[in-house]
Amino acid sequence: MVATRARQARLGGMRRREARAGLLFVLPWLLSLLLFTIYPVLATLYLSFTDYNIVQPPRWLGLQNYRTMFTADPAFWPSVGNSAYYALLAVPLGLAGALGLALLLHIRAQGMGVYRTLIALPVLVPPVASTIVFIAMFDPDNGLINALLQTVGLPTMGWLTDPTWSKPALILLSLWGLGASALIFLAGLHEIPPALLDAAAIDGAGPWQRFRHVTLPLLTPVILFNLVMGVISSFHIFTQALVVGGTTGKPLESTLMFMVHIYRTAFRYFAMGYAAALAVVLFLAVLVVTLVIFQSAHVWVYYEGSRGSNRSHTETACRATIVA
Amino acid sequence: MVTFWTPGGGGDFCTGLDNIARDFESHHPGIAIAPTQCGTGEQEFHEVLLARIAAGNPPDAVLLWTSPAALAARGALLPLDALMQHARYAQAENWPPAVLASCRFAGQTYGLPVTAGSYGLWYNQAMFEHKGIPAGRDAFPKSWDELRRLSQEFTVWKGDTLQVAGFIPWHAVEDLPLWSALNGVQLYDAAQRKYTIDAEPNVAMMEYAVDWLNQEYKGDFARVVRSGNWEGYEVEGRQPAFVDQRQAMFVTYSWNMGLKIFAQSAFPWNIARLPVGPGGTRSVAGYWPNWLALPKASQRVEQAFAWLDYMSGVGVQAWFRNFPDLPANRQVPRDLLPTALVDSKGKAFAQDIMDFFRAQLDSATPMWDSPVQDFATDQLRRALEQIMYKVATPRTALVEAQKACQSALDKVLRARS
Numbered sequence: 001m002v003a004t005r006a007r008q009a010r011l012g013g014m015r016r017r018e019a020r021a022g023l024l025f026v027l028p029w030l031l032s033l034l035l036f037t038i039y040p041v042l043a044t045l046y047l048s049f050t051d052y053n054i055v056q057p058p059r060w061l062g063l064q065n066y067r068t069m070f071t072a073d074p075a076f077w078p079s080v081g082n083s084a085y086y087a088l089l090a091v092p093l094g095l096a097g098a099l100g101l102a103l104l105l106h107i108r109a110q111g112m113g114v115y116r117t118l119i120a121l122p123v124l125v126p127p128v129a130s131t132i133v134f135i136a137m138f139d140p141d142n143g144l145i146n147a148l149l150q151t152v153g154l155p156t157m158g159w160l161t162d163p164t165w166s167k168p169a170l171i172l173l174s175l176w177g178l179g180a181s182a183l184i185f186l187a188g189l190h191e192i193p194p195a196l197l198d199a200a201a202i203d204g205a206g207p208w209q210r211f212r213h214v215t216l217p218l219l220t221p222v223i224l225f226n227l228v229m230g231v232i233s234s235f236h237i238f239t240q241a242l243v244v245g246g247t248t249g250k251p252l253e254s255t256l257m258f259m260v261h262i263y264r265t266a267f268r269y270f271a272m273g274y275a276a277a278l279a280v281v282l283f284l285a286v287l288v289v290t291l292v293i294f295q296s297a298h299v300w301v302y303y304e305g306s307r308g309s310n311r312s313h314t315e316t317a318c319r320a321t322i323v324a
Numbered sequence: 325m326v327t328f329w330t331p332g333g334g335g336d337f338c339t340g341l342d343n344i345a346r347d348f349e350s351h352h353p354g355i356a357i358a359p360t361q362c363g364t365g366e367q368e369f370h371e372v373l374l375a376r377i378a379a380g381n382p383p384d385a386v387l388l389w390t391s392p393a394a395l396a397a398r399g400a401l402l403p404l405d406a407l408m409q410h411a412r413y414a415q416a417e418n419w420p421p422a423v424l425a426s427c428r429f430a431g432q433t434y435g436l437p438v439t440a441g442s443y444g445l446w447y448n449q450a451m452f453e454h455k456g457i458p459a460g461r462d463a464f465p466k467s468w469d470e471l472r473r474l475s476q477e478f479t480v481w482k483g484d485t486l487q488v489a490g491f492i493p494w495h496a497v498e499d500l501p502l503w504s505a506l507n508g509v510q511l512y513d514a515a516q517r518k519y520t521i522d523a524e525p526n527v528a529m530m531e532y533a534v535d536w537l538n539q540e541y542k543g544d545f546a547r548v549v550r551s552g553n554w555e556g557y558e559v560e561g562r563q564p565a566f567v568d569q570r571q572a573m574f575v576t577y578s579w580n581m582g583l584k585i586f587a588q589s590a591f592p593w594n595i596a597r598l599p600v601g602p603g604g605t606r607s608v609a610g611y612w613p614n615w616l617a618l619p620k621a622s623q624r625v626e627q628a629f630a631w632l633d634y635m636s637g638v639g640v641q642a643w644f645r646n647f648p649d650l651p652a653n654r655q656v657p658r659d660l661l662p663t664a665l666v667d668s669k670g671k672a673f674a675q676d677i678m679d680f681f682r683a684q685l686d687s688a689t690p691m692w693d694s695p696v697q698d699f700a701t702d703q704l705r706r707a708l709e710q711i712m713y714k715v716a717t718p719r720t721a722l723v724e725a726q727k728a729c730q731s732a733l734d735k736v737l738r739a740r741s
Contacts, residue, residue, distance in 0.1 A: 051739050053398045054374035055620065059739060074706070074728050135560055140550045142562075161549050163713065248705045251546075252713050267368045269699045269732070270398055 048277035053270045065277035076278075078253045079261040082167065086257065087234040090171045094230050095223065098178040102185030103211075116186070119179040127239040134173045135160060135244065160244055163252040170255060173240055181226045188222035189215070220301040228290055235286050238263065258282055325356045326628050330387040331369040338362040340646040344639035348631060355627045373619065374400060382619035384628035390698065392427045392435030392615050393514075397695030397736050402618040403432040407629045413637025414629075418654045420685040423611055425514065426692035435615035436636050439649035441577035442684035443502060443610040444595035446556075451478060451572045451591075464596035466607075468506075471573075471599045472536055478572040479540050486541065486551035489565065491573040493533040495545070495712055496555070497705040499575055502610035503529055505689035507601030512700065512729075514693045517737060521704070521726040522719070525603040530711050530718035532601070537712070545712040556580055577612055578681035582648025582662030587669065595680055609684035610691055614649065650681055658682070696732040703728045 048065055050058035069076050105116050122130065137144045138159035146156040159169045192215060200210050238259040241249070247264040249256020262282065266275035330341070338360050345357035361383065364372040370390070376382040377400050388395070395401050404427075408414050414436050416424060427435035445464070452459035455477055465471040475490025494503045504511050509525040512518075520526070534543075541548050548554070553562040556576025565571040567585050575598065580586045586593070597607040616632040618625060635643075640651040641660055648662040658679070665674040694700055707721035716724075 051735070053400075053739075054371075054378050055398055055400045056739070072728075072731060074703075074724060139560060158546055158550055162546055248702050248709075250705075250709065251549075252709050252715060253706060264698075264702065267370050268702070269696070270370070270374070270394070 044276045044279055047273050048280045050273040050276075051271075052273040052276070054272055058273065061273065065274045066281075068274065069277060069281065075253065075256060075261050079249070079256045079258045082249070082254065082256055083235055083237070083258040085167055086171060086174075086237060087231060089168075090174045090234050090237075091227065091230040093171060094175060094178050094181060094234075095226055097175050098181035098226065099185050099219075099223075101178065101182035102189055105182065105186050106189045116183070119182055121179070122176050123180045128243055130176055131173065131240045131243040134169075134176070138169050160255075161251060163254040166244070166251060166254040170237075170240060170244060173244075174234075174237070181230065184226055185219065185222055188219050192218045217302045221303060224293070224297050224301050228293055231289055231293065232286055235259075235282065235289075325358045326385060326624050326631055327358045327361070327383040328385045328387070328628075328631065329361045329369075329373065329383040330363065331389045332363040334362075336646060340643060341639075344635065344642050345631075347642070348634045348639065351634070352630060355630060357631060374398075377619050377621055380621045381623075382621050384618070384622045384624045385632055386617055386619055387438075388435060388615040388617050391692045391694065392617050393429040393693050394695050394697045395617070396429040396432070396434035397740060399740075400620055401434040402620055402622060402625065403434055404436070404618065404629065405433050407625070408433060408436075411629070411633045411636075413653055413655045414633045418637075419652055420654075420688060422688040422690045423613060423652050423685055425690040426613060427615060427617075428514070428693065429695060435617040436632055437611075437613040437652045438616050438632075438636050438640050439643065440611040440613040440652040440685055440688075441579045441650050442681045442688065443499070443575055443577060443598065444681060444684060445573060445575050445598050446566065446580070446586075446593055446595050447573040448566065448569060448571075449592040449594050451569065459592075459594065461594055461596050465599045467599050468532065468601050472540075475536075475573065476540055481542065484542075484547055486548055487570065489548075489552070489554060489571045490540070492541070492548060492554050492571075493536045494529070495533075495708065496575075497701055497708050498612065499610060500704055500708065501691045502575075502598065502608065502689060503601070505608045505610075506598055506604045508603035508605060510689070511704070512694045514690060517733065519694075519700070519726055519729040519733060521707075521729060522722040525601075527719050527722055528603065529601060530708075530722065534711060534714075534718060543714070545714075578650045578684075579648045581674075581677050581681070582644075582664050584664055587662065587664035587667075595677060597684075607687070608689040609687050611652075611685060611688050613652065613692065650685070652685060694729075694733065695736045696729065699732045700725075700729045 047058060049061060049063070050065075051061050052058040101119055105112065105119065136142075138146075140146060140156065140158050140161055143159070145159065149156050157165045159165050196214050196218075197210050200214050205213070236259055237257050241255050241257040241260050242263070245251075245255030245260070247260065247268055249260060258278070259282075262275050262278045265271050265278060328341070328345070330338070333341075341360040341362075345360065349356060363369060373382065373386065392401055396403075404414075405416075408416055416433065419437060420440070423437045423440045424433065426437060427433050447459075447464065449459040457474070457477065465474050471491055472493075478488055478490035479486070480488040494500060501511050504526050507525045507529045509520060509523050511521050511526065513520055537543055537545060537548075552565040552568075552570055553559040554565050554571060554574065556564055556566070556574060557580075558564070563585060564574075566574055566576075567589060569591060581595075598609070600607055616635060618628055618632070622628055636653045637655045640649075640653065641656060643649060644651055644660055645663065648664075651660070659675070661671065661674045661678055665677065703725040707716075707725040710716040710721040711718050715721075
């Protein structure tokens with residue numbers, strides 16, 4: 001009994017020492033989290049209720065910045081509309097494109113490593129450089145895109161000079177970087193047990209049925225991940241929009257994204273307090289959308305072995321077979 | 325050691341500033357200038373500058389591309405009036421009044437407009453002569469109506485493409501204060517601290533432009549934009565249509581006289597004063613400056629101002645030889661000429677053009693003098709686009725811009741008081 005207690009005391013002491021050591025190891029990270037993330041977030045929240053220009057001390061305004069935003073800022077609603085339009089189209093297109101690319105890269109073929117590298121390469125190109133290349137490609141007179149459209153007998157567009165086509169052009173530009181999402185999808189595809197696909201094939205499921213009823217359900221956790229990351233990054237589109245439309249979102253505010261509005265309010269108009277209020281609203285909007293996605297996830301995301309899901313790999317394969 | 329920052333600038337520009345600094349040091353043995361810091365890397369210049377001012381360790385002197393009035397209204401700059409009184413070059417009387425006005429706020433001066441590119445109406449003399457139109461400066465239109473009639477002589481459409489433009493009416497936001505002044509009013513009244521964007525003559529000015537676009541440019545500004553680069557600088561790899569002889573007349577800045585594409589053009593060109601609108605009585609000019617200033621909490625005020633003073637009168641000459649930005653200070657010798665223009669068109673022509681642009685500064689209208697300058701510029705650009713693309717009528721767009729600008733101005737002034 002005494003020996004047991006002594007052993008427990010020794011173990012308890014060891015655990016405490018381990019805990020202390022662990023805490024010391026994570027302390028630098030915790031400190032940086034507090035200093036460079038938590039503090040700025042709280043400071044932003046506080047500054048959003050003030051008039052602040054960095055040089056002079058903040059002046060408390062209460063809710064005035066928020067009132068101005070919703071009632072008196074002529075650029076607020078256009079920038080909200082542009083960002084929402086961009087997110088609604090760019091995210092699904094990006095997901096579909098990345099999944100399509102991943103499926104192509106998943107094919108067993110010679111030189112696949114080279115293709116995978118090529119697909120991932122655009123991610124390494126600085127956004128300013130790639131945007132400038134796209135501006136040249138979208139040039140209404142001398143650009144590659146209009147030249148291709150003309151070749152196949154389609155009407156040409158004004159693209160970035162035309163308020164109707166500038167946002168679709170920005171969305172097309174966003175597809176340039178879908179290699180990163182494609183690689184994540186590819187990793188997900190590698191995780192799907194071949195036995196399930198084989199079983200479905202033996203039972204008569206064709207390629208579409210196998211994809212629809214085996215591959216896609218098993219990829220839903222990856223889709224969820226890419227969806228959330230895509231939504232967040234689409235709300236944060238900045239560099240491309242700024243390079244294309246400047247601080248006014250030309251033409252006709254059609255490329256004025258919410259992040260550009262925040263940027264110009266802070267660093268061009270020196271209204272840091274108001275910019276902080278805009279940032280808070282953006283944070284809340286992204287938070288709500290992300291929560292809605294997570295809330296909906298239990299309906300459409302399949303986690304292997306999870307309680308929420310009543311399906312197993314085998315059941316999924318069976319469903320595919322039945323459908324086939 | 326005096327520290328000096330600029331918001332950006334390429335290699336030649338920054339090397340040039342360093343060379344001026346070495347020259348300054350040789351004339352002022354007691355003062356050393358640190359290598360110029362051109363830009364603040366990946367961080368936004370104003371973010372870093374304002375944060376350093378707030379922290380009490382700003383650079384001793386700065387070059388600004390933002391109106392000093394805007395920074396002064398936020399308490400970020402030191403007033404220079406006392407220092408200017410004893411200056412060699414930077415005394416108030418050595419600057420064109422309207423240009424110095426861009427540095428003034430609440431009765432004090434917060435910057436020195438070291439260069440101020442002035443505006444002129446450039447025209448292609450070969451195109452004029454080809455049509456038998458007198459090409460001398462004195463014969464150039466004196467009113468908007470005359471300019472509009474002349475423009476029609478040159479404008480050629482091929483289907484939906486504008487092949488050749490005569491003169492495309494005011495579509496650049498930076499020029500709007502100038503056109504407003506030519507029509508007898510202003511967009512901003514610094515003395516009264518009031519925006520007057522929606523004043524009747526300004527509404528009439530924009531209605532005039534829309535009518536002109538409808539009549540001569542098919543009422544479709546998007547098609548005009550798609551048809552070419554009608555600006556005075558390269559846009560997305562396209563050189564100005566004027567250089568390609570696809571534009572007979574356009575408004576641009578004095579620095580183009582020293583740039584090779586204009587100076588060495590294959591055709592003769594000249595510059596005229598801007599015609600007067602129906603509401604105006606005299607021709608005025610515009611300008612676009614670079615400003616020198618001392619940030620609040622500058623550690624070496626006297627030494628830093630000596631550097632700015634030298635730059636205003638002497639250093640700016642080397643700057644001009646490097647890049648032909650027009651020196652605004654009256655102490656700068658009149659025979660300072662842009663080399664590229666002298667070499668290609670001769671000294672007499674270069675002197676005439678240089679005299680013209682310097683005289684333009686003396687008849688300039690106040691610009692860049694609002695505490696919410698950049699906000700107002702963006703609001704005006706928005707209004708201008710809405711009018712040109714016919715999303716809003718001139719009155720609606722200008723009223724909205726007026727409301728936003730006055731509200732932003734009042735907010736800044738309230739915070740200050």
